[in-house]
Amino acid sequence: MNGIEQSIVRVEHLIKRYNSTVAVNDVSFEIKKGEIFGLLGPNGAGKSTIISILCCLLKPSSGRGTISGFDLEKNALEIKRIIGVVPQEISLYHTLTARENLTFYSRIYGLSRQMREQRIAKILEMVGLSKRADEPLQNYSGGMKRRINIGIALLHNPKILFLDEPTVGVDPQSRRRIYDTILELNNKGMTVLLTTHQMEDAERLCHRIAIVDNGKLIALDTLEGLMKFAGECDIVRVEARNITQKTIASLEKVDSLQKVSVDRDMMTIQLLRGREMLATIVDILTASDTKVDSIQIKEPDLETLFLHLTGTSLRQ
Template sequence: MTEHATRHTPPEGPPGDGDVLLVTDLSRRFGDLIAVDGVSFRVGRGETYGLLGPNGAGKTTTISMVAGLIEADAGTVTVKGHRMGPARVEPKRHIGLVPQELAIYPELTARENLTFFGRLQGMSGTTLASRVEDVLDVIGLSDRAKDPTKEFSGGMKRRLNIGIGLLHEPELLILDEPTVGVDPQSRNSILESVESLSTAGMAVLYTTHYMEEAERLCDRIGIIDSGLLQAEGTRDELIRLTGDVDHIRLDGSGDTVAAEAALLALPAVEQVDRERHTLHLAVHDAPTAIAEIVTEATSAGMRLNDVQITRPNLESVFLRLTGKALRD
């Protein structure tokens, strides 16, 4: 554990112009439990940063401090240059929070929910009314705007939950496991929305324990476990950090011995194991090297029947960093 924790270092220097969120050495404990332990990261404009970790890893506590819901025991959170805290007002103008729970009022209609939170954000008049209609359109609830949300399906409530976070067009959108308990169709719709927001220049902080979501959405990922940020970087950087390589399996017939020797000579190939008519290759960057590998094996006299590529993913990174599976 200690070995992996040292892989991560806090962001250095003052916040850059592009930094919307800067988190430095953030810590929080509840009694004897250290929920968050010295977490640091930064999120820039137009960037989606993912906090990936299992349940109880410290993601929601980190989000709670970033959104100014609870006080940090140590460390700082800065949003657009403003120090965040429960009693701070200015930095909260720049954030939109989408809590993990369905944070909507069941007795109010979709429009009333949006209008209520819009007013608390300081919006009013035609600006608010117009923005409410825009968001209703974006989340696909315009035709159900007058219905009490207690009559909504789970997916509709999730979409409204996100819509409220977007209403005032925040510079930093914080989403805490927004797809938990959502059907595949609504889940895809939510992921598409997040992608389009990021493209539009919004900074997004996204927590999840779904590896696929982190891989699809996030420009950079912080792997968190037991309150510690174990590592962070792009997907490829994280995989390289663990030293994992891609694996290619070649099934066929012919001269596999000659093929083994030929393939070992290629720079991209690190290791070849032969098992009767099958070759197992450890390769750097399989998608790039595959064409050359197939050509070389064929030239050496191997007739290929099947080729399989296996690349390491964040699940295997997490396993290697923490010693446990992501869904443990």
């Protein structure tokens, strides 16, 4: 991790309510300067609400936060000058070219003509679209549009970049390019906060990962540190018909079993030494008349950890 010093983002006991719904529930964390920090969780977990508050688009119901020493509620204008924001929804003019979109937004940022031309050329090269800069965006793939969306957030050379689900719905080539862009920016010292429900994003990019579910922060550490929570457990996934309470009750008698959950025709079994216990699991399923269509075993990963902490799979 390059150039990590003091914390550039601080969040303390953040709460956001919508009437009786608590979207963010007493969340606290810090992001260090020069860090790629990930908020990992399912859709509806509260990730986008957290990032919207940090971008000064929403006011918290209670709690406080600072970015580079500026208070979220008192210094919104100063914060907006030093952050770049890439929303989950692509916000571009599709009848304009990539260059025209970048030019339009650079004028909003107040860049001089000379600075505009320099920044636009550099950004087009960074996102790998220099050769197609003068094509209308309606000819672009979803991944290419998202790369331009990232470029727009970089026009004013922000200190910190917020990315909300940066790889959702993109093709593999664009995903790799987005990864390369984020890592290149970070290597040059930029702090990055990204939200994602994609395991690969968190594993490939983030120095530290905060796992969020139902508005709560339930774990925060490096990938290596988080994986220690998962211990030696394995996940057995069974696609089957006729999963009954009798089936579940029989499985719960297995000594090494930690959790079992069922979502329609998919059963997820978390247990120690899963490979050794696989034959026992199959015997129990057969004896309870469960019709097994497929069975697979997974070694510990972030999804295993999420299941371990919440009792549910990471929903998309």
